[in-house]
Amino acid sequence: MAAETRRYKAPRGTQDILPDEQPYWDFVRTAASRLCDEFGYGRIESPIFEDSGLFTRGVGEVTDIVEKEMYVFEDRGGKTLALRPEGTAPVCRAYLERGMQSLPQPVRLWYWTPIFRYDRPQAGRYRQHHQFGAEAIGDASASVDAEVIELLWRLYEELNLKDLVLNLNTIGDQECRPGYLEALRDYYRGKLDDVCDDCRGRFERNPLRLLDCKNDRCQPIIAKAPAFTDHLCEPCAQHFQDLQTYLRAADISYELNPRLVRGLDYYTRAVFEFQPLEEGGQSTIGAGGRYDGLIEQLGGRPTPGTGFATGIERIVLNLKRQDVDVGEQWHPLVYVAYQTPKAREQAYRLASDLRRASIPAIGAGGDRSLKAQMRHADALGAEYAAIIGERELSDGTVTLKRLRDGTQVTVPTDAVKDHVRAANP
């Protein structure tokens, strides 16, 4: 009976980010990290899995994330854990658990982490994707909302992403939302025969979502629906006004979108989304908002918070679409080749010395002919080939050939470093 062998494949909805993709990721990561420094956000790394209750309580029992997208598993001790489906709840958990209430408020934190959601994969959507996010916890003022929006705005700006639209809305708080939802339901009640099936479900489950239905049939009804801005309580209205004042002060342009709502339960007041102009379902590239009730929901004292998350895969997708220059992949500066096996040891030593001197170097290996080694050097994109032949071996020299233009010089072995450095500062 033949043993059954099997080629393993990456699980559905996951990907391998190979070296030739890394320039995109480095480009984004470097910009994000530097901006966070400038804005005074400190990096937090929290576990990739958490007690699943953190998310069911924090994100909301009836959200899609909790109902059908969480990777939940039991560990050997019987604990029910979940791979992180979003980034905000873990940060809030850490804020509470690590006593960050006693730090100067707000506490500014950022993260860069894989996110897991069991969902059908599609363009720009993965079961494991990565999010960069920032949270400011412990300050209710609109200036902090403006600040996180500005941070995200600046990121896209630094990345040279064009044609992004910032949509802004407010969805009130515990004071005014019930009244608005009542008004919205009253408005829809007589029209349920005219809306799509999904909207009939939303009417029961999550009336706010009625507003962002894309079905043509529902558009005329949405257009005449009551606007939240007419039902805001005074503090929420003030907050929204203040936020817009700050955004204008920072020269951030935005569009008020009364139909913008969010799929996570914890949002209050200001919510926002960055959308590329190009149409498409999975287009939201980054989004966020205020979550003043979340910490309390997680067992802390009432503590305000606001933040955003942005999807790295979607950023990379847009960088590619827009042909943004993100820099090049790693190439060796020097490829060390040898003519005969006698020179192998010397070649290895040279490659080793170059690396020790911080010069990216690769040594030839095996029994390849010098010609094959040269081809290899070219294929790797090396700047120089260092050739050690019979003559060099007896002279204690190395022939350095610059592959770009074919010029070459022979220099003493210990002068290779300086020669290469001088030409490539």
Place this chain on the structure above:
RNA sequence: GUGGGCGUAGCGUAGCGGUUAACGCGCCAGGUUGUGGCCCUGGAGAUCGAGGGUUCAAAUCCCUCCGUCCACCCCA
């Protein structure tokens, strides 16, 4: 969870019922005497997604499953 497209060497594709499955890129090697890129030659590499069926004959037709991509839902 729903709907549609596609699954042939590492990658991109052709072949769409009939001898040893083709091409491009990539990979490896050679084109004599110590050297790349262009060009030329040669080579390795494919149980044609899997299983079943129709047929004298199937990569090619049918069914099922799986995978993948796209869209919906929802989200970054």
